[in-house]
Amino acid sequence: MPLLVVGISVLVLLFLMTRMKLNGFAALLLVAVGVALVQGIPVADIPDVLSEGIGGQIGDTMLTIGLGAMVGRVMGDSGAAQRIAGRLLDAFGPRWVQVAMVVTSMLIGVTMFYEVAFIIIVPIAFTLVRVTGAKLLWVGLPMSIALSTMHSFLPPHPGPTAVAATFHASVGHTLFYGLFIAVPVGAFIALLWPRLPFIRAMDPAIPKGLVSDREFEDGEMPGLGWSLSVALFPVVLIAGAAVVDMTVSGDGPVLHFVAFIGSAPIALMLTLLLAIWAFGPRIGRSLADVNTSCTSAAQSMAMILLVIGAGGAFKNVLVEGGISDYIKDATDTWSVSPIILAWLIAVILRVALGSATVAVVTASGVVLPLLAGSGIHPEIMVLAVSCGSIAFSHVNDPGFWLFKEYFNLSVIEAIKVRTTYTTVLAVLGLGGVLAMEWTLDVLSL
Template identity: 85%
Template sequence: MPLVVVGISVAILLFLMTKLKLNGFIALLLVAVGVALVQGVEMEKIPDVLGEGVGGQIGDTMLVVGLGAMVGRVMGDCGAAQRIANTLIDTFGLRWVQVAMVVTAMLIGVTMFYEVAFVIIVPVAFTIVRVTRKNLLWVGLPMSIALSTMHSFLPPHPGPTAVASTFHASVGLTLFYGLFIAVPAGALIALVWPRLPFVRRMDPEIPKGLVSERTFTEEEMPGLGWSLFVALVPVVLIAGAAVTDMAASGDSPVLHFVTFIGSAPIALLLTLLLAVWAFGPRIGRSLSEVSASCNSAAQAMAMILLVIGAGGAFKNVLVEGGISDYIKDLTDDWSISPIILAWLIAVVLRVALGSATVAVVTAAGVVQPLLENGGVQPELMVLAVSCGSIAFSHVNDPGFWMFKEYFNLSVIDAIKARTTYTTVLAVLGLGGVLAVEAVLEAF
């Protein structure tokens, strides 16, 4: 049974990494090869399947994570990140620093991918931790939770947008309904989870090389205007492209240009060039000093990228092994509420495959015939599938490994922190969709 294979493979992976202390990159590749063999993937094709999985995942994340890490390190080494962190602390107060992180993450995360927003905001979180001596998860976990919610629940993120297209749903209306679910659910979990006893017992250190160890004086830090400007450039470019894509139509050169500079890699590359000048020659730092900051960030990211890529290989083996087709056949005859069915199929696919995007696309194909009978707004079905796709993030999810590595957690602690919060978010999301449906039916 394919689901048993998934369960056993996850158990073996946990054993290799927690008991034998095997490197995550090696363990993921070994388990991926084993699953491929058990699922009947031809031996001569296994290297290609692994390569496609690694290439697809790294292709999606390397430019974003690498450029974002460089921007963050350049800003950290000149004091710009500390300037923003100090401003957030002064504005919200030390007591409300978690609220500051949630508000920042939600505003940026509405239009930006989880990975992009994460690498932009996390240097500020690291700096706040270093300045205030707070627990890393106390500051960073609310940020991650808020970003996860925005990315998984709402268009124009890829999963919800793809499902909206499949269901012929209004992207604008889906976003409108989704905000009423995502904002309260995300804020609630973001503020509650760091206070749970099993999370408070975790006390990870900031990974080496991703943030400056120096504490700057007031005179040494660049001004708030330049610090915020550089930090917000990618947000404005990416958000502007997303809004333009939703609001405009046609085939003009201007639209192509906006789409080009609003793509995450180009937006971050332009931001890095701006940061190199603004926090280099403009303030009297040599280009060699700025280049040293970029090199340090690249070295620190090497193992993180390898682990994320191996997670992509594991995910691809599960897809090529026919797990998604098996689940689709299994759920064909289920007879329950379309909204609950859509959510449940997305959850099962997410657990089995790891990829939220694969989960939502496959689940959408399974439940699409239910929409033909009417009775349920397509926008609500989009939200049901999207909410289900965030559940049970674990070792076959490349995003899990990014979370684990950036917050310097063991596999078990990452499961305790991330797998639990993503699952509760999914359940709250389903409750929110059902509540919105009840309100719409009442009026």
């Protein structure tokens, strides 16, 4: 049974990494090969399947994570991250630092991918940890939870946008309805989770090399205007391109240019160039010093990228092994409310495959025939599928490894933190979707 294969593979992976202390990159590749053999993928094809998985995952994330890490390190080594962190502390106070993280993350995360927003904001979170003396998860976890919620629930993020196209739903209406669910649910979990006893018992240190250890005097730091301008520059480019894409129809060189500079890699590359000048020659730092910051960031990211790439290989083996087709066939005959069915199929696919995008696309295809004549608003169905796709993030999800490595957690600790919060977000999201559908039905009477 394919789902049994998934369960056993996860247990083997946990055993290799926790008991055998095997490196995450090697453990993921070994388990991926084992699953490929069990699922009947021809031996001659396995190297190509692994390569495609690694290439697809690294292709999607290397530029984003690499450039973002360099921007963050340049800002940290110049004092710009400390300047922003200090202003957030002045505005919210040390007692409300978590609220500051939630507000910042939700505003940035509405239009930016989880990985991009995470890489941009995490240096500020690290700096706040150092300045306030708070625990890393106390400050960083609200940021990650808020970003996860925005990314998984709302367009223009890829999953919800793809499902909206399948269901012929309005992207604007989906975003509008989704905000009423995502904001309260995300804020509630973001502020609750760090307070849970099993989370407070963890005290990971900030990973070395990702942020400057120096504490700057006020006169040594760049001004707040420049610091914020560089931090928000990619946000403006990416968000602007998303708004144009949702509101302007047609084709032409101007729209192509907007899409080009609004793509995450290009926006971050332009931001890095701006940061190199603004926090280098403009304030008297040599280009050699700035280059040292970039090199340090790249070296610190090497193992993180390897582990994320291996996670992509594991995910691709599960997909190529036919597990998504098995789940699709098994759920075809279920007699359940279309909303709950859409959510449940997305959850099962997410657990089995790790890919939220594969989960939402497959789930939407299964429930699409049920939408016609059901009377359910298509936007609500989009939200049902989308919030189901966030559940049970674990070792076959490359985002899990990004979270684990940046917060310096063991595999078991990362499961305790991330797998639990993503699952609760999905369950509360389903409750919000059902409540929203009931509200729309009442208002339409």
